[in-house]
Amino acid sequence: xxxxxxxxxxxxxxxxxxxxxxxxxxxxxxxxxxxxxxxxxxxxxxxxxxxxxxxxxxxxxxxxxxxxxxxxxxxxxxxxxxxxxxxxxxxxxxxxxxxxxxxxxxxxxxxxxxx
Numbered sequence: 001x002x003x004x005x006x007x008x009x010x011x012x013x014x015x016x017x018x019x020x021x022x023x024x025x026x027x028x029x030x031x032x033x034x035x036x037x038x039x040x041x042x043x044x045x046x047x048x049x050x051x052x053x054x055x056x057x058x059x060x061x062x063x064x065x066x067x068x069x070x071x072x073x074x075x076x077x078x079x080x081x082x083x084x085x086x087x088x089x090x091x092x093x094x095x096x097x098x099x100x101x102x103x104x105x106x107x108x109x110x111x112x113x114x115x
Contacts, residue, residue, distance in 0.1 A: 058082075 038051045050060070060066065060079065067083050069076045076083065 036054070036057075038054055040048055040051070042048055050066075055061075058079070065080060067076075067078060067080055069083065076086075078086070
């Protein structure tokens, strides 16, 4: 499962640039999916109600802590664990530099070995 598959990004849609929530990556099965679109409003007190289908899909319950992180192109929303996994995945090296070096040396040694 992609580490940041549960992190949603607030983007903009339509001519009035209405804020919408869209998934940042493929669904948890790894298969590409059409983004879900939720239109939400900000109340006079600055409160936002997250739609029930979104809460259910994320497993968010009443009282859960959710982070909203402002980015240059919008905002990210997710649980602290989801955001942490997303950040860790972005900085994880795909392979070990040491393993690459050892593999290159072994390949070079195999080419130089007498037959």
